[in-house]
Amino acid sequence: METSPIGRILGEKKYITRGKFGFDLPISACGPAVHNEVSERATFWFNKHVPNRVGLKDRSEYIRIINDNKKSLQAGTVFPDWGYECWGNDYAAEAAHWTPFIKAGIEHLRENYQKPYTKSAEEFIAFLFGVAAHQVSDELWHGVRMDEGFLKLLRETEYLDDFNGAHDLLDVGGDFYMRIIDDLSYLEVYKRMNIDITRISLETCMTRQYYAMQAIKKLGNRLFIKYAKKSSILVEKFDSYFRGGLYSMSVQTYKCWNYLADWITTGERPECNCLVNDKVGRKNRKTTVIKKILSEGKEQFGRVEDFVQVSRTIKDTIISQKEFKFKVTKNISEIMSSTECSDISSLYNKQTLLYTMQKYSGFASSVAIGDFDGSGNFKTVLAAPFHCPEESNTCGTVFLTQNNSTGENDIENISSKINLQSNTTILQFPKFGASVLVADINNDGIDDLIIGAPWINGVLSENMGSVYVYFGRKGKGLAEIPDTIIDSHNNELSSYGSVKMGEQLFSTSIGGINTLVIGAPQSKLGNARQAGLVAVYKYISNDIDSTGGKFKLISVLTSKNPKKYENFGSSIASISNSKDDILIVGAPGFIQNSKKEFGNNRQIPIMENESRSKVYGFVWKNNKFVEETSIVDFGHQGLFGKLVVSCKDSSQAVFIAAPARHKEVDDGIDYWQSGSVAKSNWETGFGNITVKVSEMWDGSHVLGHFGESIACDSEGLWIGEPLSYNNDGRIYFIGKNDRKCYYNGNSKGSRFGSLIQVLKKENSGSMLVVGQSHDSKFSRLAGSISLFYQ
Numbered sequence: 001m002e003t004s005p006i007g008r009i010l011g012e013k014k015y016i017t018r019g020k021f022g023f024d025l026p027i028s029a030c031g032p033a034v035h036n037e038v039s040e041r042a043t044f045w046f047n048k049h050v051p052n053r054v055g056l057k058d059r060s061e062y063i064r065i066i067n068d069n070k071k072s073l074q075a076g077t078v079f080p081d082w083g084y085e086c087w088g089n090d091y092a093a094e095a096a097h098w099t100p101f102i103k104a105g106i107e108h109l110r111e112n113y114q115k116p117y118t119k120s121a122e123e124f125i126a127f128l129f130g131v132a133a134h135q136v137s138d139e140l141w142h143g144v145r146m147d148e149g150f151l152k153l154l155r156e157t158e159y160l161d162d163f164n165g166a167h168d169l170l171d172v173g174g175d176f177y178m179r180i181i182d183d184l185s186y187l188e189v190y191k192r193m194n195i196d197i198t199r200i201s202l203e204t205c206m207t208r209q210y211y212a213m214q215a216i217k218k219l220g221n222r223l224f225i226k227y228a229k230k231s232s233i234l235v236e237k238f239d240s241y242f243r244g245g246l247y248s249m250s251v252q253t254y255k256c257w258n259y260l261a262d263w264i265t266t267g268e269r270p271e272c273n274c275l276v277n278d279k280v281g282r283k284n285r286k287t288t289v290i291k292k293i294l295s296e297g298k299e300q301f302g303r304v305e306d307f308v309q310v311s312r313t314i315k316d317t318i319i320s321q322k323e324f325k326f327k328v329t330k331n332i333s334e335i336m337s338s339t340e341c342s343d344i345s346s347l348y349n350k351q352t353l354l355y356t357m358q359k360y361s362g363f364a365s366s367v368a369i370g371d372f373d374g375s376g377n378f379k380t381v382l383a384a385p386f387h388c389p390e391e392s393n394t395c396g397t398v399f400l401t402q403n404n405s406t407g408e409n410d411i412e413n414i415s416s417k418i419n420l421q422s423n424t425t426i427l428q429f430p431k432f433g434a435s436v437l438v439a440d441i442n443n444d445g446i447d448d449l450i451i452g453a454p455w456i457n458g459v460l461s462e463n464m465g466s467v468y469v470y471f472g473r474k475g476k477g478l479a480e481i482p483d484t485i486i487d488s489h490n491n492e493l494s495s496y497g498s499v500k501m502g503e504q505l506f507s508t509s510i511g512g513i514n515t516l517v518i519g520a521p522q523s524k525l526g527n528a529r530q531a532g533l534v535a536v537y538k539y540i541s542n543d544i545d546s547t548g549g550k551f552k553l554i555s556v557l558t559s560k561n562p563k564k565y566e567n568f569g570s571s572i573a574s575i576s577n578s579k580d581d582i583l584i585v586g587a588p589g590f591i592q593n594s595k596k597e598f599g600n601n602r603q604i605p606i607m608e609n610e611s612r613s614k615v616y617g618f619v620w621k622n623n624k625f626v627e628e629t630s631i632v633d634f635g636h637q638g639l640f641g642k643l644v645v646s647c648k649d650s651s652q653a654v655f656i657a658a659p660a661r662h663k664e665v666d667d668g669i670d671y672w673q674s675g676s677v678a679k680s681n682w683e684t685g686f687g688n689i690t691v692k693v694s695e696m697w698d699g700s701h702v703l704g705h706f707g708e709s710i711a712c713d714s715e716g717l718w719i720g721e722p723l724s725y726n727n728d729g730r731i732y733f734i735g736k737n738d739r740k741c742y743y744n745g746n747s748k749g750s751r752f753g754s755l756i757q758v759l760k761k762e763n764s765g766s767m768l769v770v771g772q773s774h775d776s777k778f779s780r781l782a783g784s785i786s787l788f789y790q
Contacts, residue, residue, distance in 0.1 A: 032078040034141075034246070039077040039133045041250035041360050043067075045395070046257055048388045062125070062261045065117075069126035076130020080138075097135055102128060102260070103269070110267055125264065132260050133253045140244040140252060146460060148529055150244025154233055156529075157565050232639055232660035232673060235703065235723070242459045242500075242522065247386065250360075251429045252459065341730060341741035348768070348788035353408045353746075354382065354401070355775065355784040361387035361397075362433075363411070363783035364771030369759040370438035370447035372472035377402060380759065380769075381449065382411065382785055383433030394420045396432025398451055400478075410778075418451070418470070418478070430466075431455040431502070439507035441516050442539045444546035446472035450516065454502030456488070463488040465502035467518055471547040483547050486518065486537065492553040496533055498524035508574035510581050510620050513538065516551065517583070519569030525562040532568030533558045534585055536625065555624045557585060559616065565589060568616075573646040573654055580684040581620040584654055586641030589613045613640035615656055617682055617689045629689040631656075631680075638662065638676070647712040654680045655717065657707030663698055675699040675706030677719055697734065701725070706732075709756040713766065720753030722773070729753040731770060744786065750775035755785070765789065 047063055066073055080096035105128045113121040143149020239246050259272040345351060356363045363384040371378050379400045387397040401415035420427055435452035442448060449472070454465040468482040488499040504519030516539070521532035534557040541549040559568050571586035614632050618625035632640075638661035647653045661676040679695040699706020701724040709720030716735035724730050725743075729752030733740040744752045755771025767789035775784040 032081065034249075035077045035134050035137055036074055037246060038137045038249045038253055039073060039130060041246070042133060042253035042257060043070075043073070044359050045250070045254045045388065059258070059261050062129075062257075062264075065122045065125050066129055069123050072123040072126035073130045076127035077133050079127070079131055080134045096131060097138060099135070102132060102135070102263075105131070106264055106267070109264065128264075129257055129260060132256055136253045136256045137249045140249050140459075143243065146243065148243050150237070150241055153237070153241070153244075153530075153565070154231065157233065235673060235705070236639065236642075236660065242455065242464070247360075247362075247431075248455075248459045251455075255428070341743045343745045344731070344742040344770075344786075344788060345745070347740075347742065348790060350406050350789050352403065352406050352787040353784060354403075354411045354414075354787070355408065355778045356384060356387060356411050356782050357779045358384075358387050359780045359782055361779075361782050362773075363387065364755055364773045364775070364785050365434060365783075366436045367755065367757050367759070367769050367771070367785060368436050368438040368449075370449065370472070372447050372449065373477040374446050374472070374474045380787070381436050381438060382415075383436050383451070384411075384783070385431040385433040385453075386429070387433075389417060389419055392419050392421060394422050394427050394432070395429050396420065396453065398433045398436060398449075418449075418480075420453070420468075421481075427456065429455055432468075434503055435505045437505035437507060437516075439516070440472075440514055441469065441507060442471055442541055442546050442549065443514055444471075444541075446474055448472050449478055450505055450507075451482075452502035452505050452518075454500065454522075456502070462498045462524075464500040464522075465520075467502055467505065467516075469516075469551075473547065484551065486516075486551060488520075490553075493533075493535060493556070496523065496525055496556065496558075499533070500524075501535070504569060504572060506572040506574070508536075508572075508581065508583060509576060510538075515539075515554070517572055517574075519572050519585075521567040521569040521587075523569075525558060528562045528564045528566070530565045530567055531558065531562035532566055532570070532587065534569040534572065534583075536583075557583070557616075557618060557625055557627075559587060559614070559630075560627060563589075566614075570642055571644040573644040575646050575652050575654065575682060577652070577684065582682055582684065582689065583618040583620075583625050584644050584646070584682065585616045585618065586644045586656070587614045587616065588639040588642040588658075613638055613658070615641040615644060617691070619684060619689065628684075629691060631691055631693075643707065643710055645710045645712060647717075649712075649714045652681060653712070654682055655710050655712065656680060657710055659705040659707040661698075661707075663700070671698075671700050671702055673703050673705060674701055675704060675708070675721065677707040677710065677717075679717075697732075699724075701730075704730075709753055709771070711756040711758045711768075713758045713760075718756045718758065718768070720756045720770075722751035722754040727751050727774060729772070731756060744770070744772070746777070747772050747775065750777070750784070 043066055046066065080101075082096075105124070109121065109124060109128075117125070139146070140149060142151045237245060242248050256272070259270045262268075262270050354363075361384040363382070365385055366383045368381040369378050370381065379402050382399045382401070383397070384399070385396045388395040389397055396419055398418040399411050399415040400418070401411065403409060403414040405414075420430060420432055422428075430453040432453040433451060434454050437450040438447050439450065440447055441450065449470040451468045451470070452465070453468065456466040457464050465488045467486040469484045469486070470478045471483045472478060486501075488501050490499075493499050499520055500522040501518050501520040503521065506517040506519065507514055508517055509515070516537040518535045518537070519532070520535065522530045523533050525531040525533065535553060536555040536557070537551040538554045539549055540552050557569075559566060562568070566587045566589045568587040569585060570588050573584045575582050575584070614630045616627055617629045619628050620626075638658040640658035640661065641656060642659055643655075643657035645655045645657075647655070656678045657675070658678075659675040660673045663671040663674050663676070676696055676698045678693050680691055680693045683690045683692075697706075697719070699721055701721060704721045704724035706721040706724075707719060708722050709718075711718045716733055719732045719734065720729070721732065722729040727749045728743065728747060729750065731742050731753040733742070744750070750772035751774040752772050753770060754773035755769070757769040758766050759769055760766040767787050770786045770788070772784045772786065774781055776782065777784065
């Protein structure tokens with residue numbers, strides 16, 4: 001019987017000898033369910049992506065090996081954590097987190113196996129790919145050798161430098177998060193290959209991992225409530241965060257696997273920064289994820305009452321040195337039970353469901369509508385920033401469709417596509433389509449398309465992201481390649497610090513001239529990480545062609561005293577009157593003292609020394625935007641200003657969302673992360689902006705995130721609550737005289753309401769667009785978009 005190569009390496013103890021590496025750097029790992037999710041997504045992209053480089057044939061062979069040995073891959077994915085706090089095997093487990101373990105494995109493979117590989121050798125290769133996935137995930141999760149890792153973000157914001165508290169929340173809470181977005185049915189982690197090894201501790205400790213995974217599958221939905229309650233970051237950023245979110249870990253793992261394949265093929269370690277060749281720590285600081293999961297499984301949770309409370313609060317404005325707080329003078333409350341919601345199909349007689357068959361595509365991330373050739377024929381623009389077209393080596397697709405048919409439609413069959421073309425690794429996963437904007441940005445009377453790609457240059461780069469501009473042309477439409485590119489390396493912005501752009505796009509009119517406004521909320525200003533900025537560009541046409549000019553930076557906005565993780569520029573809105581053009585910028589921030597208890601605080605006060613959730617108002621004066629006022633929220637994990645939306649009607653209302661706002665009501669029920677939306681009006685006069693907040697609506701569904709999306713028109717206001725009802729989602733309509741709640745009967749677990757837009761076609765009415773970001777009806781977590789119209 002052939003001896004397992006894993007057993008041989010363990011027996012030889014090539015990677016657990018303490019003195020060999022001079023251990024001095026500890027690492028802590030994310031939980032087993034998160035690691036397996038990363039490996040699953042990376043496998044999908046590895047199957048689709050075969051880079052055009054040396055070793056093409058061997059790359060295809062590794063794809064086959066991984067697909068034929070999924071159990072071995074998954075065993076390797078969780079293997080490095082096998083011995084933590086289990087029979088004194090901490091150092092052996094710690095060593096498996098570092099590149100010397102991979103190096104020893106590759107040396108053993110090349111010394112003992114020749115092609116064609118035996119089944120045992122192929123299992124071992126798949127196992128090494130799994131171990132590499134684990135290592136890459138931990139590097140991003142905890143920010144090893146890099147700034148702004150997920151753990152650092154959590155520790156420096158909601159946990160105020162409490163490493164153990166932040167680590168416990170992120171690792172264990174992250175695993176329970178995986179349970180609520182998927183049933184983990186693909187996991188076969190411990191039905192693994194036969195490991196011929198005499199050390200009983202290995203099997204005993206890995207068996208313990210197996211039971212921890214079973215606890216996640218059985219109890220994850222309920223246990224996640226406990227951990228999510230402590231942090232809005234875990235809920236808001238777990239998927240999307242650029243250094244340690246699921247997408248970023250999966251992308252980096254995919255890239256690392258390409259280097260690993262070359263290493264196995266040639267025996268020479270490639271030059272890459274995806275595997276850390278560092279040392280193991282003398283003292284392991286890892287909080288035991290598995291022990292925590294097993295112990296938490298003993299807890300029981302009561303049933304949560306699910307209903308939505310819509311309260312209308314009339315408030316007076318107090319002006320104080322250009323900053324405002326609002327005191328409650330009168331409360332008018334309305335209760336609307338979400339159990340009385342209607343199916344959205346009862347409101348509209350026509351519905352189109354657009355979907356993609358590609359997993360993890362991010363379809364439903366952003367949407368717009370425009371007439372790009374001046375013909376009067378409007379095209380709906382729908383983005384999928386992780387969709388990988390068969391004909392391209394770059395992921396990220398923007399679809400354009402004129403489909404008017406009802407029913408279910410695969411977007412691939414009814415649309416044209418825009419995506420970047422490149423064979424460089426920098427552009428493999430640019431997150432192209434993370435934001436889209438339709439506006440006549442060159443002021444020639446034809447709609448233009450602007451697309452954000454915030455991961456250009458890679459998630460480890462200091463300067464990240466680009467904005468691509470495609471000009472509409474009379475009778476011709478959009479070109480296949482962008483007409484101009486605004487890059488994060490732009491010299492005009494370099495003096496501000498490390499710029500990260502592409503997540504937020506907006507257009508506003510200044511004196512009747514349209515401008516492009518780019519929000520860069522994750523930009524580093526000086527030493528202030530993710531303080532954020534907003535850049536305003538004006539397009540200067542040449543004398544011959546309206547598409548042959550260039551963009552000029554005319555204004556850069558920041559807060560007066562930039563602070564780390566303020567995220568200034570996360571949202572942008574504008575209003576104009578006969579006197580002034582006002583730009584409104586959200587800075588939801590994450591620095592909030594979660595150790596301090598907040599009562600039923602219905603005020604929006606000024607707490608300059610503690611709060612980081614603000615909305616700023618700027619007025620165009622002397623050829624630049626000047627800050628005139630700000631309003632502040634001091635609510636537990638509220639994210640006040642994550643979304644600001646202005647209604648383009650006579651009301652000039654601006655709606656401000658705090659989707660993670662915490663609320664306690666008189667009966668003692670604790671509605672954490674239920675969310676709120678405030679209605680405000682901004683006016684200028686006497687050199688100042690006057691802000692009036694007249695109404696506020698509160699969600700009352702635990703973890704509902706009421707206000708995650710907002711859209712408005714002359715008929716009323718639409719508000720999304722995508723996380724309510726175990727991620728089924730709800731949307732709410734608030735009209736002048738009525739309040740309605742709607743669900744989608746075909747959207748189980750899809751996060752119905754993750755996006756809402758009201759798109760208008762000239763002279764042909766409007767349609768309601770609702771995104772379902774986690775829809776898995778057609779393909780796992782692919783997303784879908786529903787169009788409703790009469």
